[in-house]
Amino acid sequence: MGNICRSPSAEGVLRRLVQEAGLQNSIQVDSAGTQNYHIGDAPDGRAQLAARKRGYDISQHRARQVTAEDFTEYDLILAMDWDNLSYMQQICPKPLRHKLMLLMRFANDYEEATVPDPYYGGLDGFFKMLDYLEDACQGVFEIVSKRVKQYQAA
Template sequence: MMTKVLFVCMGNICRSPSAEGVFRHLLNEAGLADVVGIDSAGTHNFHVGEAPDARAIAAARKRGYEIGHGHARQITAEDFREYDLILAMDWENLSALQQQCPKLHQHKLMLMMRFANEFEEATVPDPYYGGPEGFSKVLDYLEDACQGVLELVRKRATQYQAA
């Protein structure tokens, strides 16, 4: 049985595609890409159909992550049913998700930084209106939190294999 993880930010052009790229890289390294499904989405429709922000692509590429292949999309009602973990980058997006999500699936909604081990910040800051250093900081946070998410999905995959 596949575990499915959805990363969510506001417009789906900076933080969530970056999280998807970092996590995809970690899954490939761990040999779990075939048992964990991932995607990203935005809570708003500001950038639907657009490629990730060029600054996010450049920052990710410097660290060996590829994020330029996707296009922004807005979260759908299906996503709440389909995904096992829906990880919001900040409080505003978590709140937007909570308002849209049926009660039955509310337990799937969490802040991304809940899985961080190194950084104590509660949220991944939006780098959109800043300079390149903001995109680098986002990647620092995402690399940390994605390691924690990887630990969780690895445990789930092991439990499914044992069953």
């Protein structure tokens, strides 16, 4: 919601997958919150610590709120939970709503529909969040990178 825990962590996971594949010129990754609670703030310290322990650096991220332009700029807009998805469905132009999905739809190992918000818990919740994000982001990356390679081959 505030773009300081789940979404910047997912951005960090997905960015690394994109960079490792050498596709940073073809795949753009960003994150935003649905609320304006933390605009301009760095990610939560616990999110940064958990990410750093898994080899992701999210320290340079600064929270921002989703904008109307995001719905036209991006091909895929992923929500962490039902509340965020619902909010984006309300503000997204109707012809672009097909771009909105829950991130966990792409998970292979976890069957949960949403990524739990670790903000009000302990550090263990941030590591569990990363387990979910790594799984789902790998699924997203497999689909997106396959499409990119098809476009490049055409």
